[in-house]
Amino acid sequence: MQPTDLTGLPDGVPEHLAEQGIEELYPPQAEAVEKGVTDGESLVASVPTASGKTLIAELAMLAAIERGGKALYIVPLRALAGEKAREFEQFERYGLSVGVSTGNYQSDGERLANNDLIVATSEKVDSLVRNGARWVDDLACVVADEVHLVDDAHRGPTLEVTLAKLRARVPDLQTVALSATVGNADELAAWLDAELVDSDWRPIDLRTGVHYGQALHLDDGTTRELPVERGEAQTAAIVRDTLQDDGSTLVFVNSRRNAEGAAKRLATVVAKELTSGQRAELAEVAEEIRADSDTETAETLASAVERGAAFHHAGLSRTQRELVEEAFRDRLVRTVCATPTLAAGVNTPARRVVVRDWQRYDGDSGGMKPLDVLEVHQMFGRAGRPGLDPYGEAVLVTDDHDGLEALFDRYIYADPEPVRSKLAAEPALRTHVLATVATRFATTREELLEFLDGTLYAEQTDETGRLEQVTDDVLAYLDANEFIERDDGLRATETGELVSRLYVDPMSAAEIIHGLREADAETTPLGFYHLVSRTPDMYELYLRSGDREKYTELLYERETEIPGSTPSEFSEGEFEDWLSALKTAALMEDWTEELDEDRIAERYGVGPGDIRGKTETAEWLLGAAERLAGELDLDCTTAVRDARKRVDYGVREELLDLAGVRGVGRKRARRLYRAGIEDRSGLRNAEKPVVLGALRGRRKTAESVLAAAGHPDPEMDDVAADPDAAPDEAETTDGGGNAGGDGQASLGDFE
DNA sequence: ATGTAGATCGTCTAGACAGCATGTC
């Protein structure tokens, strides 16, 4: 089948596709068309990565738009939302518009309601529905990318419930679910009343195997020599071998430390093969990495990159991750050692993939747990760049003979696990039951159960009554916390409705409300940071050895600043969680005391990416706390707002006003303040030489800052910097604050 | 006394969504 055979698409699209070099549809794509994706037919496509899933989705969405409806594309990651939207924008010339909506990014220009094609994360879609987005009723087609993620215990239920809700709300909604190859694609299709395309077809050949001894044992039964030199790791030998064939290698490992360690060692292998031109280009990338952050993580990464290797994990900042991905795609960095961040994220294929570690620590099961077949296959799928490599090769590694056969059985010849719904767990149902009631989607227990009957869980379970039981437990919980009322039917209280719209876990909301009610004149920002940090929506910081004593001491020192009562030291788990939350709160306090990033990273043993992640979450939760405090008319509303703003800007109290000026962050605000400019109006009326001096003579910066502050004449030409206003760098290194510092600053700060 | 291979012990462990209103150095 050729693109020009396609019907039902906007004018010009078939020709456009042909011009893009698509002569013939891939077999799974042709099958999808035959089964009716362009006629509004629902479809589950279970096919390997990089075998043309995106085009199937595009055909479905374009046809739906041509029929006069809207299309929604649901992605699992924010980073993918932008990437997909850029891809879809190629069709804007055929008269349709593309919009993006994620938690941190809302498409500008026309509101979402005016876009024909919307890309969003599953949580954002859920949130939009909760907040009453009208355009949902105009949908003709939803696409769920990576639908096998409904198996994920944490985020899977959201995708599952969102799909069920959209389908229940919009009659005859076309549902296109794209999945990796899984064990039970037929069940997914049955759930979504969809046709099924289940295929192993790949555009380029993928060879898989295991490296053992001096050879690569491949899945087709052949063996290829791949010698390991004395004192050399197997992975190093594989990287060296790939390099001789001018290819790149992606190495998956099970911890951040291993990723960094492996990158360091492999760098010596890659460095031997570099030309001086490549060295120079790599040095530039390394410089950008150092410029982005001066943490130890950044330095380790930069020095590996200089030698053509890199690591990739969630401790890296957004910029660092992108630099690594880009340098790898440009074949500058020839090997990347990564944790699973890279397997699920943006498109970064390599000639060879090595899955070095096939087990990972899992606290719940108390030891190392083998990775799922599906997960390993997803990593394998990163091997081979379509149109660039003749083939891809993905290998596991073992050093004992029994392991060779065991790995073949476990991962090479094995089928992926079936996808199982994780909906019937309290944490998942808490939030979705509340939302369903709050939006009046269900007004009785019966309607609620009827709705839940449309989920994958109901499709899969044999255990009658389980979902009903958990639902009743959840309803009782929500009732006890006054989020819903159960007189005649179900109804959300005003608080309950707000909680649903704020998108926080009801249990977090309950904890926050409880804490806010106990807040008094002694409560400090640290106390509010602790309150949101002990919520289930905050991912806990790991307590390392020595931390237990350290934070126990800190806790008793500052106990009165924290709202709520400290759990008994003898109730092991709870006390531990309390300390862990205190560690997070202390990090937040250091951040708001303007401690430098590298000091924070060192003190808490985290990377720049973690600091960002923590402050982002805290800011979000403090925002929710602020709204809840307002709703309940509590005295601490202003104090919470200040705490939130301080986390947002990363500044002490006296800089809040200045840091609110566009173009002024924590660093610039502090410099201006030191030069005697204390707030926005001070900036507006400031002497230009002083401002210029404080901003280290950066004319452009000074002009835009003055303009943002509302200065009548921001022009900086012919202004000389006032040397007295220039910051003394020696003083800027450390904000002087620490966990035991002057947290008393806002004591008694209530209205 | 000094050097060093090898045993022993202790430490530590993947990822990332959301409200709201606008922009870091």
Next chain:
DNA sequence: CTAGACGATCTACAT
């Protein structure tokens, strides 16, 4: 119910 890699420190023994 369950682990294992890595690095720091210690020990034993040769020189």
